[in-house]
Amino acid sequence: MKYHQIGSQLFIKNRFKFTAQINPKSLAIFNSNDIYPVSADSTLPFAQHRDIFYLSGVDQEESILLLFPDAPYENQREMLFLKETSEHIAIWEGEKLTKDRAFEVSGIKTVHWLQDFEKVLAELMTYCEIIYINTNEHYRATVETETREARFVKWWKDKYPAHAVAKSNPILQRLRSVKETEELDLIQNACNITEKGFRRLLSFVKPNVMEYEIEAELIHEFVRNRSKGFAYTPIIASGNNANVLHYIENNQQCKAGDLILMDVAAEYANYSSDLSRTIPVSGRYNDRQKAVYNAVLRVKNDATKMLTPGTLWKQYHIEVGKLMTSELLGLGLLDKADIQNENPEWPAYKKYFMHGTSHHMGLDTHDYGKLAEPMQANMVFTVEPGIYIPAEGFGIRLEDNVVVQETGEPFNLMRNIPIEIEEIETLMNK
Structure with missing residues (x-):
């Protein structure tokens, strides 16, 4: 990123404000944006989904933020899931977030690689009763593509149909409108x-x-x-x-x-x-x-x-x-x-x-x-x-x-x- 790193305290505050407003025994999930294809192997420049950025500071594709304030164990209450980096990726695409760097950026201690997401989620779903999904409800929005967030919601509803559903967007509409x-x-x-x-x-x-x-x-x-x-x-x-x-x-x-x-x-x-x-x-x-x-x-x-x-x-x-x-x-x-x-x-x-x-x-x-x-x-x-x-x-x-x-x-x-x-x-x- 070209910009100077933002202090993690901003994102810690933002998460606290959000989790203070969700129902008991609730889990909220936020996905990064896709990298959108143009044609052949060309893509548009990556632009992060503003909600996961607002709550974590993570400015990287293929990232997931999971918030579960009532989880039984402290290391399950805030989690990041990131694309696993490697020397090969560093050479071809540039450095990605390591687990240590992700903590510096976000203030989140528990960081997993993305490949472990479904396994970790399966355990957490046995503890929670409500899942907060993140739909786009902006009054100007007209979305004609299926986003990474939308694909996740379809997958989750199919895999866990017995859980109740709530919406993150009304909370974020109010929180994000008043600036720190x-x-x-x-x-x-x-x-x-x-x-x-x-x-x-x-x-x-x-x-x-x-x-x-x-x-x-x-x-x-x-x-x-x-x-x-x-x-x-x-x-x-x-x-x-x-x-x-x-x-x-x-x-x-x-x-x-x-x-x-x-x-x-x-x-x-x-x-x-x-x-x-x-x-x-x-x-x-x-x-x-x-x-x-x-x-x-x-x-x-x-x-x-x-x-x-x-x-x-x-x-x-x-x-x-x-x-x-x-x-x-x-x-x-x-x-x-x-x-x-x-x-x-x-x-x-x-x-x-x-x-x-x-x-x-x-x-x-x-x-x-x-x-x-x-x-x-x-x-x-x-x-x-x-x-x-x-x-x-x-x-x-x-x-x-x-x-x-x-x-x-x-x-x-x-x-x-x-x-x-x-x-x-x-x-x-x-």
Whole structure:
């Protein structure tokens, strides 16, 4: 891994929080992700399942975490099962976790090789009454492949049909949404790397540059700062491309006078950041672009202040809609008749701002969190309003990542990344 090793105390705390919420005589199992094939002998780069990482720090394929707090013997209460390493594997694939290194990473003393999993599990199943399986219940999830976790669940249900089943995901949705101090530091580091990339491209962008050249500048800066790369597929959208919300081709030339909407950020140690900025190709915004830009910035700043403990996500978006409606009236994009005749299910402002303003962020860019439950301190949210005007050939989105505080305004993890028009123009015209 490129990142510095994370202290095992974080994962020890996370396991304690999880096991404190499961039923008596329960056993929970978590599997790593697969390495996914492309074709022939090609594979995609490995990306660890965030839940087993959250609970153990293990960032390696073919790994299993087993938690059984009521097991009769102490060495059965936390177990890791890892692919057995060897000199041959070390030569061909690189060093894998040894049992000693796995303990250093995770704080788990009992480490077995994967080949012993079924034998060990068979004994533990005679002691437990409930097994917690780990299904994906994220509100944005659409899974079309059979994951390693899903294959395990099918195998387990067939082999042990008499045991009761419970779900780990609802517990993890709540736990992972509230960050520990160590996690906030890791997300801050991802934001700091993103800042370095953004500052680099401000001096690079000029008329006729290609969108993919900007992408290349960013990945260079991210990787040289110990990131694996982009936290999500980057959006580098010049001109009217910005009005395609998930434009990812990044293959067009940036023309003089246009804006570039960039939704692009670095990961660090599997933790995400999530940045949007909109900059002028020629280094200066025109008057209309400035007016729309500042309208979006005002909405972002005012929306951020609403992210406080007790706030409900749905009501928050209603209030942000009111802010945006006022700005669109001021820009002449809406008039009073549009508001009077609007469909309550799709308000008039949605013509120019059709996506949500905030989502949870952490180990996943769209992280775990129960949207129907009130916000809490140490949750991390994006704030990302936008105005999209195809008829005028540009769109603007501005996005920061903020931590909900117990009292006062949220703490902006991207506070040092340029966002004001004057600073961006100054940096682009040095």
